[in-house]
Amino acid sequence: MNTKITEQNNELVAQFEGRLDTAAAPQTEKELAPLADCAGKNIVLDCNALEYISSSGLRLFLGVLKGAKAKGSHVYITGMNDDIRNVFNMTGLTNLFEFR
Amino acid sequence: MDAHGERLLAQYRERLPRLEELRSRVEGLIGHALQQQGVDVSSLESRIKTEHSLAGKLERKGSKYSDIGDITDLLGVRVITFYTDDVDKVAAMMARCFDVDWGNSVDKRKLHELDSFGYNSLHYICRLPQGTAPEELCAIPFEVQMRTVLQHLWATINHDTGYKSDVQIPRYYMRQFSRIAGMLELVDDEFSRLRTSLADYRRQMLSLVASGRLDEVELTADSWHSYLETHPFDRLNHRIAAVNQAEIFPAQLEGYLPVLRQLGMKTLGDVQRLLEQESDDAYLLAVSDLAVTDLDILSESIGLQNLCLVHVLKMGGGRAAVEYILDTLGGSGSNTALAEAILQRASTLPFMQ
Numbered sequence A: 001m002n003t004k005i006t007e008q009n010n011e012l013v014a015q016f017e018g019r020l021d022t023a024a025a026p027q028t029e030k031e032l033a034p035l036a037d038c039a040g041k042n043i044v045l046d047c048n049a050l051e052y053i054s055s056s057g058l059r060l061f062l063g064v065l066k067g068a069k070a071k072g073s074h075v076y077i078t079g080m081n082d083d084i085r086n087v088f089n090m091t092g093l094t095n096l097f098e099f100r
Numbered sequence B: 001m002d003a004h005g006e007r008l009l010a011q012y013r014e015r016l017p018r019l020e021e022l023r024s025r026v027e028g029l030i031g032h033a034l035q036q037q038g039v040d041v042s043s044l045e046s047r048i049k050t051e052h053s054l055a056g057k058l059e060r061k062g063s064k065y066s067d068i069g070d071i072t073d074l075l076g077v078r079v080i081t082f083y084t085d086d087v088d089k090v091a092a093m094m095a096r097c098f099d100v101d102w103g104n105s106v107d108k109r110k111l112h113e114l115d116s117f118g119y120n121s122l123h124y125i126c127r128l129p130q131g132t133a134p135e136e137l138c139a140i141p142f143e144v145q146m147r148t149v150l151q152h153l154w155a156t157i158n159h160d161t162g163y164k165s166d167v168q169i170p171r172y173y174m175r176q177f178s179r180i181a182g183m184l185e186l187v188d189d190e191f192s193r194l195r196t197s198l199a200d201y202r203r204q205m206l207s208l209v210a211s212g213r214l215d216e217v218e219l220t221a222d223s224w225h226s227y228l229e230t231h232p233f234d235r236l237n238h239r240i241a242a243v244n245q246a247e248i249f250p251a252q253l254e255g256y257l258p259v260l261r262q263l264g265m266k267t268l269g270d271v272q273r274l275l276e277q278e279s280d281d282a283y284l285l286a287v288s289d290l291a292v293t294d295l296d297i298l299s300e301s302i303g304l305q306n307l308c309l310v311h312v313l314k315m316g317g318g319r320a321a322v323e324y325i326l327d328t329l330g331g332s333g334s335n336t337a338l339a340e341a342i343l344q345r346a347s348t349l350p351f352m353q
Helices: A025-031 A033-037 A055-070 A082-091 B003-037 B051-064 B084-097 B149-163 B171-210 B221-228 B234-241 B254-262 B268-290 B302-314 B318-328 B336-346
Strands: A002-008 A011-020 A042-053 A075-078 B041-048 B075-081 B122-127 B142-148 B247-249 B297-299
Touching: A002 A025, A011 A025, A011 A033, A011 A055, A025 A033, A025 A055, A033 A055, A042 A055, A042 A082, A055 A075, A055 B297, A082 B268, A082 B297, A082 B336, B003 B041, B003 B051, B003 B075, B003 B084, B003 B142, B075 B084, B075 B149, B084 B122, B084 B142, B084 B171, B142 B149, B149 B171, B171 B221, B221 B254, B221 B268, B234 B247, B234 B268, B234 B297, B234 B302, B254 B268, B254 B302, B254 B318, B268 B302, B268 B336, B297 B302, B302 B318, B302 B336, B318 B336
Parallel strands: A011 A042, A042 A075, B075 B142, B247 B297
Antiparallel strands: A002 A011, B041 B075, B122 B142
16 A cells, blocks of 8 residues: 655645555555645545555545644545445445545 | 330330321422422332331330430331432422431432442431421421432342341342342433433424424525434434444535435425435445445434435436435536446345335
């Protein structure tokens, strides 16, 4: 599992590659830490190369959302494959995020 | 019995008529106070200690009393409430009605160690306040016991099977009594919590109904917001969450208003009917997805989302209607495959047969 954070067009973009499961979650959480400094910038969670997400991964996404909302930033999810879209749907979390 | 005991028994016989009068007054006062405060109790009972019972007490510890007035439970009153909260409420009422002898009153509920369970009851030693009755009545102490129905049940069974037994009760059975006491304490707390929740729910619903019955309350942003404050979907959410013992993450449900309107809901009554009529099928639809996963975090919107999906599926809305809901709730534009998958899964469920 790889996570890379870049800044593009005044947005913080987190690109995920691989399987965001329970085993990968602790490391990914560390790699997402810079997103806590998002004041004034929106966040994009780029899932184009994300193959799988577990409950642990969903909790990381929710943590990012919570932190961003507190700073007045938006969180957008982009590039979900059908399986991940289905996970968001069956957990009802679709309603919490904004999608591109 | 010794001469001292006989003298106290004679005083008792002499005092009996006044005890009867006191009993009548005290029961009347308590009954009136309960009625005034609107406290429903399981029972209000009283008894005057029988001569036989008093004689037994005097034989056991007669030297402890110098005068019949030292015996504080010749008249005993018991108020048995339905809820633990009401025990404290009744206690406050007793403190207003009577002069309480705090030095001799005891809260058995507070006597237990942190890890022990047993007899729970609140005992006040009281007298009628001076000037409210003839002086000879005001001088007589009486005991008021306050406890819940479940505390009473435990105390009664424990007393009948434990103390009156002529054999030593093994430790194993004593432990069983303690375990039951602990369980009943939990049940008492749960009943109190349930009553508080129901009262909150009722207040909120009544405030809605005050502006018209639910069928007459138009579905607007304001009324939807008020309705959500009653947490109408909690039960369904928890039922769904139980499948994977999932955590429920808070969510704003305001965004569902356009979906509900699109589904033809015009009043809160329509939404309430959706909840009442489609909950079982919404549960089935949600579980058909979740049960084969280990996903243990859900949004608070999970129940309502599945209610809406079930509604359009049953109305024969097909893939387009499902896709509309998914698009409206987020992730617009890429939900065709997901809508088709939901349709396929739902087609195997009983409500679509």
